[in-house]
Amino acid sequence: MATTHALAQAVVDKLPLIFSTLGVLVAVILLQNVLQGNPLSSFPVIGAELDGDEKRRQAYMVKARDLYVDGYKKSSVLVVSPKFLDELKRLPDHVLSFDAAIHETMHAKYTLIETGNNTIPHTVKTGLTPALVRLNASISDEVQEAMRREIGECKDWTPVHINKKLLRIVGIVSGRVFIGPELCHSEEYLDAAINYTIELMDLRTAVEALPPWIRPFKANRLPEAKKLRQRVQQADAFLRPIIRARLSNQNAQDKPNDMLQWLIDDQIKFGLDCSTEKMARLQLGISFAAIHTTTMTTTNAFYNLAAHAELAPILRDEIRSVLAEHDGVFSSTALQAMKKLDSFLKETLRFHPPSAGSFQRKVLQPFTLSNGQEIPAGIIIEVPAQAIASDPDVYPDPEKFDALRFYKLREKAKDDGRIEVAAQGQFVSVSQSSLTFGYGRHACPGRFFAANEIKMIMANCLLKYDVKMVDGCTERYPNFEVAGLSIPDPTRNLLFKRIEE
Ligand code: HEM
Numbered sequence: 001m002a003t004t005h006a007l008a009q010a011v012v013d014k015l016p017l018i019f020s021t022l023g024v025l026v027a028v029i030l031l032q033n034v035l036q037g038n039p040l041s042s043f044p045v046i047g048a049e050l051d052g053d054e055k056r057r058q059a060y061m062v063k064a065r066d067l068y069v070d071g072y073k074k075s076s077v078l079v080v081s082p083k084f085l086d087e088l089k090r091l092p093d094h095v096l097s098f099d100a101a102i103h104e105t106m107h108a109k110y111t112l113i114e115t116g117n118n119t120i121p122h123t124v125k126t127g128l129t130p131a132l133v134r135l136n137a138s139i140s141d142e143v144q145e146a147m148r149r150e151i152g153e154c155k156d157w158t159p160v161h162i163n164k165k166l167l168r169i170v171g172i173v174s175g176r177v178f179i180g181p182e183l184c185h186s187e188e189y190l191d192a193a194i195n196y197t198i199e200l201m202d203l204r205t206a207v208e209a210l211p212p213w214i215r216p217f218k219a220n221r222l223p224e225a226k227k228l229r230q231r232v233q234q235a236d237a238f239l240r241p242i243i244r245a246r247l248s249n250q251n252a253q254d255k256p257n258d259m260l261q262w263l264i265d266d267q268i269k270f271g272l273d274c275s276t277e278k279m280a281r282l283q284l285g286i287s288f289a290a291i292h293t294t295t296m297t298t299t300n301a302f303y304n305l306a307a308h309a310e311l312a313p314i315l316r317d318e319i320r321s322v323l324a325e326h327d328g329v330f331s332s333t334a335l336q337a338m339k340k341l342d343s344f345l346k347e348t349l350r351f352h353p354p355s356a357g358s359f360q361r362k363v364l365q366p367f368t369l370s371n372g373q374e375i376p377a378g379i380i381i382e383v384p385a386q387a388i389a390s391d392p393d394v395y396p397d398p399e400k401f402d403a404l405r406f407y408k409l410r411e412k413a414k415d416d417g418r419i420e421v422a423a424q425g426q427f428v429s430v431s432q433s434s435l436t437f438g439y440g441r442h443a444c445p446g447r448f449f450a451a452n453e454i455k456m457i458m459a460n461c462l463l464k465y466d467v468k469m470v471d472g473c474t475e476r477y478p479n480f481e482v483a484g485l486s487i488p489d490p491t492r493n494l495l496f497k498r499i500e501e
Pocket of ligand 1: 297447449
């Protein structure tokens with residue numbers, strides 16, 4: 001067991017970016033809270049048969065997903081049954097808090113991650129999502145250009161380190177929308193956008209490894225803390241003149257159309273801190289939420305595409321015929337019409353959810369569930385998303401990767417006149433059985449942008465390249481499963497070959 005634990009730990013150490021999904025670590029804390037017993041001694045404990053907290057902690061590191069499935073079957077309470085989601089989502093933030101969960105699990109006291117600030121989700125909802133209709137054309141141009149530069153010609157079968165390339169492609173394309181067409185290509189910007197998350201998660205992991213009582217004395221002196229401070233200083237130095245220029249251009253008619261501008265506009269509108277430091281922090285915050293989450297999902301999709309050779313022709317046919325009907329433009333309606341591609345991506349999320357848990361929230365005030373169960377303040381709760389996604393009563397034949405599962409479900413629901421069910425089968429839909437983007441008022445506001453970006457990357461790739469596993473490899477690369485997380489192996493190559501036009 002110790003060796004397996006060490007192995008899992010080595011994966012964690014080697015691949016710090018694996019912890020990049022917002023909130024995924026809450027699960028670790030939850031289980032620790034549960035396992036420490038107090039104040040939860042009256043609750044059933046998953047892994048009670050294991051002898052002692054340390055053994056349970058080790059089991060969590062290497063087989064957390066089994067523990068979640070176990071908890072799901074037993075309807076354990078702190079890993080809460082999804083049947084309570086609707087009543088939970090109605091509780092106000094001062095009772096059940098998303099921000100407080102992030103603050104605790106991300107060790108915000110030491111990592112200095114911004115929490116309790118509604119600016120980013122508000123700006124994503126009111127600035128970015130409504131702007132997608134007019135931004136899609138420029139996002140699509142950026143995707144094409146980034147793929148041309150990062151993937152290259154590939155006249156013959158060429159190995160491509162896909163996760164590494166996708167980090168840059170997603171960084172550039174997201175950067176176009178976050179900070180504008182010139183700066184998104186700057187290596188300094190990309191370095192900060194990609195590595196801030198990795199270094200933040202390194203520090204978070206290092207703090208977590210310290211016994212709690214030592215943290216106030218040692219956490220700020222950890223080498224990881226120093227590295228993160230340097231990263232933030234560098235990012236500040238890079239962003240400051242840009243932000244200053246924007247602030248002095250506030251009254252111009254032709255203000256830029258990007259997140260940085262919308263964030264500045266919102267801060268001013270609500271009379272909030274608009275200092276260059278604050279704005280630089282918000283930019284890092286948006287990179288943290290967006291870049292690695294989107295890259296991991298797209299990497300999973302590429303591994304699935306390469307491992308299922310039958311898929312490419314089906315998806316390519318759909319993309320070609322939809323584009324032919326939309327003047328060759330990746331408009332919002334064209335993207336929505338690519339239902340097989342949408343289904344393939346949703347099945348990718350179902351089959352490889354980044355985290356075993358979802359809807360992580362901290363209980364700030366005690367409350368009682370409709371079954372009479374009292375939930376004490378001070379703990380973190382969550383829902384076993386991955387166990388739901390692999391429940392045969394929810395998804396028939398759950399062990400099968402069925403790329404067209406949601407396409408067929410949507411078509412059937414449409415034929416039966418069940419419009420709501422059809423809508424729930426979309427990539428961006430959240431429901432009690434689709435929890436990868438969370439649930440309720442804090443469900444990921446960036447998912448509409450992520451969906452467009454990922455679809456454009458996959459569609460552009462399918463139109464230009466054939467993709468396959470490297471020679472001698474017939475199976476999909478397995479994901480790393482560590483502490484409830486599922487991470488596509490970031491070290492692997494796929495083979496790319498340009499399609500003759
Ligand atoms: C496939 C990619 C992505 C995945 C899987 C993902 C997943 C998540 C999850 C699980 C949450 C927590 C929701 C909850 O607990 O209810 C979340 C929150 C959030 N996400 Fe995403 N996300 C993705 C992409 C993005 C992008 C591209 C952006 C920005 C453009 C973004 C911005 C945010 C923000 C701001 C929050 C916090 C919401 C709040 O405070 O209310 N995400 N995301």
